[in-house]
Amino acid sequence: MPDYSFYVQPLAVVKALFWGGFLASAASLVADRWLQKTIREHWKLILVLVLLVLSWRIPWGGTLFHGLEYEDSYVYTVAGRQILENGGLSAPSIEFPYSINVCEIGSLESCEGWQTFPEHFIGYPYTIALFSQVIGYTPDVASIENVITACLTDIVIFFIALLATSDVTTATAAAIVYAITPVFAVYGLETSAEPASNACLSLVIWLYVRSISTLGISGHLRRQLMRWFALIAVLLFSITVKREDILLAWILPVILPLVPDWRAAPRFERIRSLVILVLGAALAVAFSIHLRLPQSAEGEASLLRAYPLRCAGSNRSSAARPACLRAALLRPEDRQSACCKESFQACPWCW
Numbered sequence: 582m583p584d585y586s587f588y589v590q591p592l593a594v595v596k597a598l599f600w601g602g603f604l605a606s607a608a609s610l611v612a613d614r615w616l617q618k619t620i621r622e623h624w625k626l627i628l629v630l631v632l633l634v635l636s637w638r639i640p641w642g643g644t645l646f647h648g649l650e651y652e653d654s655y656v657y658t659v660a661g662r663q664i665l666e667n668g669g670l671s672a673p674s675i676e677f678p679y680s681i682n683v684c685e686i687g688s689l690e691s692c693e694g695w696q697t698f699p700e701h702f703i704g705y706p707y708t709i710a711l712f713s714q715v716i717g718y719t720p721d722v723a724s725i726e727n728v729i730t731a732c733l734t735d736i737v738i739f740f741i742a743l744l745a746t747s748d749v750t751t752a753t754a755a756a757i758v759y760a761i762t763p764v765f766a767v768y769g770l771e772t773s774a775e776p777a778s779n780a781c782l783s784l785v786i787w788l789y790v791r792s793i794s795t796l797g798i799s800g801h802l803r804r805q806l807m808r809w810f811a812l813i814a815v816l817l818f819s820i821t822v823k824r825e826d827i828l829l830a831w832i833l834p835v836i837l838p839l840v841p842d843w844r845a846a847p848r849f850e851r852i853r854s855l856v857i858l859v860l861g862a863a864l865a866v867a868f869s870i871h872l873r874l875p876q877s878a879e880g881e882a883s884l885l886r887a888y889p890l891r892c893a894g895s896n897r898s899s900a901a902r903p904a905c906l907r908a909a910l911l912r913p914e915d916r917q918s919a920c921c922k923e924s925f926q927a928c929p930w931c932w
Contacts, residue, residue: 591678591703592670595703598704601810602814605811606815609788609791612807615744619740623749627739630760634728634732634735634760635732637761637763637766638728638766638769645724645770646770648773650773654771654772656701657681657705657773658723658772660681661723662689662713665710665714676876677697677699677873679702679821679873680698680699680701680702681701681706682696699877700824700877700878704774704818704819705778724770727769727776728770730779730780731776731779734776734779736756737783738756740752741783741786741790778819778825781819781826785815785833788808788809788812789833792854793842796843796850797850813861816861816865820865820868820869824872824877827865827869830862830865831862833861834855837855837858
C-alpha cells in the first residue's frame with residue numbers, strides 16, 4: 582500500500598485553485614470598465630433578473646428539494662460537513678484521493694466504515710464547507726448555496742449575451758430563459774454539483790469571450806493575462822466540482838478560429854491566445870489524470886457493461902439479455918420463454 586503522505590494533499594490543491602481563480606476573477610472584474618459601465622446602466626434590470634431566479638427556486642412551503650439520488654441528497658452535504666468540522670478530509674481514499682469519502686457506519690466522531698464515491702470529487706463539498714463557515718452548518722446549506730450560485734449564473738449569462746450581441750433585449754431573454762425554465766429551477770435547487778458547475782463554466786465562458794473582445798486593444802495586456810490566468814484556474818477548479826467540465830477545456834481552443842473578434846485581432850495576439858488555451862487544455866488533461874478521472878470513469882463503464890444483472894450460474898451472454906428483456910416487456914407472454922427466464926430471475930419485479 583502506498584503511503585498517502587507522499588502525495589500532494591488534494592484539499593490543498595483544491596483550495597489553491599479556488600482562491601486563485603476567485604481572486605484573479607475578482608481582480609479582472611473590478612478592473613473591467615465595460616462591466617462597471619454595464620452594471621451602472623442596467624442594475625435595476627439585473628436586480629429584477631435576480632428576483633426572478635429567486636421566485637422560481639425558493640419553495641413557498643419552506644421545504645427545500647434535496648434531490649432524487651443518494652449522492653445528491655446526502656453525500657455532498659456530509660462531505661462538506663466533514664471538511665468543516667475536521668478541518669480537512671476524513672480518511673481520504675488512497676486509490677481516489679480527490680473523491681468524496683464519507684462515513685458509512687457510525688458517526689463523524691466514531692466511524693467504523695467509510696465509503697468512497699469515485700465519480701464525485703471534493704471541489705463542491707469544499708465550497709459547502711466555506712459557505713457553512715459564513716452562515717453556520719445546516720442540512721439545507723448546500724441548497725442555499727446553489728440558489729445563490731444560480732443568481733450569479735443568471736447575471737453572468739446576461740453579461741455574456743450582452744457582450745456577444747450588444748442587444749439588451751436578447752441578453753435579457755437569455756437570462757430569463759435560464760431563470761424560469763422549470764427543469765433548471767427544480768434541479769438547480771437540489772444539493773448536487775450541477776448548479777456550482779454551471780456557475781464555474783459560466784464564469785469561464787465570460788472570461789473567454791471578454792478576453793477575445795479585448796484582443797488588439799493597447800494597454801490591456803496585464804488585464805488580458807489576468808483574465809487568462811483566472812480562466813484556467815476556474816476551469817481546473819470546475820473539474821474538481823464535476824468531472825465532465827473537462828470537455829470545455831477541449832472545446833474552447835477548437836472553436837476559437839470561429840470567433841469573429843479573434844480572426845480580426847492582430848496575428849501575434851491570435852497566436853498567443855491560442856497557445857494559452859492549448860496549454861490550458863493540456864494542463865486540464867494532465868490534471869484529470871492526477872484526479873484519477875479515467876479510473877473513475879472505467880468503474881462506471883464496468884457497471885454499465887454488467888447490466889442487466891447476471892444470474893448465478895448463467896451461461897447466457899450479457900449481450901443477449903437486453904433483447905430478451907425488451908421482447909418480454911413488449912409481449913408479457915414471452916416472460917416464460919427459455920431465452921428470457923434467466924434474465925428475469927435477476928429482477929423479480931419484471932414478473
